[in-house]
Amino acid sequence: MELLDGKRIADEIKAEIAAEVEAIKHKGGKIPHLVAILVGHDGASETYVGHKEKACAQVGFKSQVLRFEDSITEAQLLDEIRKLNNDPDVDGFIVQMPLPKHIDEQKVIEAIDPKKDVDGFHPVNVGRMNIGLPAYISATPDGIVELLRRYKIPTEGKHCVVIGRSNIVGRPIANLLSQKSYPGDCTVTICHSRTPNIKEYTLQADILIVALGKAEFVTADMVKPGAVVVDVGITRVDAPGTKLGWKLLGDVKFDEVAPKCSYITPVPGGVGPLTIVSLLKNTLKAAKKEVYG
Numbered sequence: 296m297e298l299l300d301g302k303r304i305a306d307e308i309k310a311e312i313a314a315e316v317e318a319i320k321h322k323g324g325k326i327p328h329l330v331a332i333l334v335g336h337d338g339a340s341e342t343y344v345g346h347k348e349k350a351c352a353q354v355g356f357k358s359q360v361l362r363f364e365d366s367i368t369e370a371q372l373l374d375e376i377r378k379l380n381n382d383p384d385v386d387g388f389i390v391q392m393p394l395p396k397h398i399d400e401q402k403v404i405e406a407i408d409p410k411k412d413v414d415g416f417h418p419v420n421v422g423r424m425n426i427g428l429p430a431y432i433s434a435t436p437d438g439i440v441e442l443l444r445r446y447k448i449p450t451e452g453k454h455c456v457v458i459g460r461s462n463i464v465g466r467p468i469a470n471l472l473s474q475k476s477y478p479g480d481c482t483v484t485i486c487h488s489r490t491p492n493i494k495e496y497t498l499q500a501d502i503l504i505v506a507l508g509k510a511e512f513v514t515a516d517m518v519k520p521g522a523v524v525v526d527v528g529i530t531r532v533d534a535p536g537t538k539l540g541w542k543l544l545g546d547v548k549f550d551e552v553a554p555k556c557s558y559i560t561p562v563p564g565g566v567g568p569l570t571i572v573s574l575l576k577n578t579l580k581a582a583k584k585e586v587y588g
């Protein structure tokens with residue numbers, strides 16, 4: 296069993312990005328500028344935005360967090376988005392999800408200029424990604440693809456089973472891995488909450504991607520010996536006696552599944568760090584006008 300060390304790969308890619316930013320500075324080019332909009336005080340969102348700020352500083356990007364109270368109206372938020380769309384200094388921005396219930400997330404996503412949509416959530420980017428055109432690819436699936444690539448995991452002709460069909464993880468990773476590419480050329484099965492006997496499918500997986508958000512859902516009896524297991528899930532659970540009082544669990548019961556795998560991602564330190572790095576990659580592309588010219 297080998298660990299897919301997301302943290303190590305993320306550090307490697309950050310060093311590559313930092314070198315490129317140095318070169319841009321040297322030539323007097325545009326320093327990439329990423330903005331995050333954060334509404335409310337959700338703990339996980341605060342953590343994620345904090346990691347992003349730190350990563351931007353590490354690679355030399357300009358970054359900014361715009362914070363708003365839960366009471367912000369949809370119209371006010373849409374207005375903030377319009378300002379960012381029109382600000383030539385801002386290369387890319389994201390609106391941290393989830394949003395308060397009185398705000399329509401889809402409306403917010405569609406208000407973002409696709410050219411600045413470094414989350415890759417806008418239907419224009421989703422559509423372009425789906426047919427293999429240049430696009431901002433959403434960060435988590437892009438991070439998974441990057442992890443498979445850097446570890447040179449063979450994917451052609453493999454059966455990939457994805458648990459979860461969300462717009463930000465399950466559906467796009469299933470799409471990417473079925474494309475004519477490397478990593479890709481997989482035969483893909485998508486499972487979700489209406490799939491009976493999930494184990495029947497997971498046992499056939501050469502590559503198992505787990506993104507349902509239920510801690511330790513995948514147990515050893517559900518995994519084929521030698522499988523590659525990618526655990527996307529992140530759930531905070533109480534951990535009395537630890538410094539923080541909580542810890543993170545993945546969707547895979549790591550201790551019993553790991554010995555059966557050829558490769559497996561840990562949580563934390565697997566997919567998460569690569570998600571952040573993919574967001575940086577998209578922002579760099581935006582500053583260089585690589586996707587839309």
Ligand SMILES: NC(=O)C1=CN([C@@H]2O[C@H](COP(=O)(O)OP(=O)(O)OC[C@H]3O[C@@H](n4cnc5c(N)ncnc54)[C@H](OP(=O)(O)O)[C@@H]3O)[C@@H](O)[C@H]2O)C=CC1
Binds near residue numbers: 458459463506
């Ligand atoms: N590491 C990272 O960078 C990121 C991690 N995450 C984590 O990944 C997990 C998934 O996130 P996300 O995709 O946004 O979650 P969603 O809640 O949007 O989607 C979950 C998916 O899992 C399916 N599902 C739920 N319960 C079951 C079940 N018992 N059996 C089979 N399928 C089930 C749902 O099915 P249905 O469609 O039928 O409801 C749905 O398609 C979460 O833990 C999240 O925190 C998310 C984003 C980034």
Ligand SMILES: Nc1nc(=O)c2c([nH]1)NC[C@@H]1CN(c3ccc(C(=O)N[C@@H](CCC(=O)O)C(=O)O)cc3)C=[N+]21
Binds near residue numbers: 391529567570
């Ligand atoms: N507009 C928007 N875009 C997103 O991409 C987005 C979002 N909203 N809302 C929430 C989810 C979740 N997500 C994570 C990214 C990185 C880690 C990450 O870095 N995890 C570390 C640990 C983090 C920790 O210490 O808590 C790890 O797995 O090693 C986690 C979760 C992005 N999301």
